[in-house]
Amino acid sequence: MDLRYQRLYVNIDHVATVRQARRGQEPDPVAAALLCERAGADGITAHLREDRRHIQDDDIHRLMAQVTTLLNLECATTDDMLSLAETLRPAQVTLVPERREEITTEGGLDVVRHEVVLRDAIARLRAAGIRSSLFIDPEREAVDVSRRIGADAVELHTGQYAHAPRDPATLRALRDAAAHGAAIGIAVHAGHGLSVANVGPVAAIPEIEELNIGHAIVGRAIFVGLEVAVHEIRAMMDDARAADLF
Ligand SMILES: CC(=O)[C@@H](O)[C@H](O)COP(=O)(O)O
Numbered sequence: 001m002d003l004r005y006q007r008l009y010v011n012i013d014h015v016a017t018v019r020q021a022r023r024g025q026e027p028d029p030v031a032a033a034l035l036c037e038r039a040g041a042d043g044i045t046a047h048l049r050e051d052r053r054h055i056q057d058d059d060i061h062r063l064m065a066q067v068t069t070l071l072n073l074e075c076a077t078t079d080d081m082l083s084l085a086e087t088l089r090p091a092q093v094t095l096v097p098e099r100r101e102e103i104t105t106e107g108g109l110d111v112v113r114h115e116v117v118l119r120d121a122i123a124r125l126r127a128a129g130i131r132s133s134l135f136i137d138p139e140r141e142a143v144d145v146s147r148r149i150g151a152d153a154v155e156l157h158t159g160q161y162a163h164a165p166r167d168p169a170t171l172r173a174l175r176d177a178a179a180h181g182a183a184i185g186i187a188v189h190a191g192h193g194l195s196v197a198n199v200g201p202v203a204a205i206p207e208i209e210e211l212n213i214g215h216a217i218v219g220r221a222i223f224v225g226l227e228v229a230v231h232e233i234r235a236m237m238d239d240a241r242a243a244d245l246f
């Protein structure tokens, strides 16, 4: 196994967004997840939001039963969500902030303000044998606090980079936070707003071991199909890291 291999977890939320437009059964995000796995996804990510705007509880139960790679459950740090995670025991839980009125996840967790709640949540996940990841903005202080309260990983929010990929400051923030995380011994992931057009420079950051990508893959799949859309992103990631090696 290439030690520099970078995992691709495909977020299938927005297959469910299309289904929820008619409140029906199709397209099924679980069927989409299995297709993504066959296309080479290393894992499946699903965000069970409190408002259930896309992924439903039944989707999570069926993903747990059918996914053959692993499930990364994204959820808020509420007792209900943590209890569901303790019951289902996905391989990984990524704790994310939620605001009902947000269109999409706007920022990372405020780990300084919510340190006590997050520490307790991480302890509950660890006791259940679940790997914990905190969705944070690419800031050293957030990485430090995440490490100190026992998180196994951080997922760096790439939204600001995705909105301004030509602004050197956004990529620099990701590079610095990733290098710092690796230096202090916490695993580093990244995600939000990544696509074929902008994933290369993020994939080339050597300390980032996992990318979570969804909206762009599902959108692309409308035109080329899910398997091709996954292959395209995978190829961009591999090319970026190979180029960075030499
Ligand atoms: C946490 C994250 O970046 C993704 O899960 C994102 O939230 C996708 O779901 P939404 O588009 O509903 O925000």
Ligand SMILES: NCC(=O)COP(=O)(O)O
Pocket: 011, 045, 155, 190, 191, 192, 193, 194, 212, 213, 214, 215, 216
């Ligand atoms: N945590 C990021 C994620 O799961 C996917 O985000 P996006 O690619 O749908 O923006």
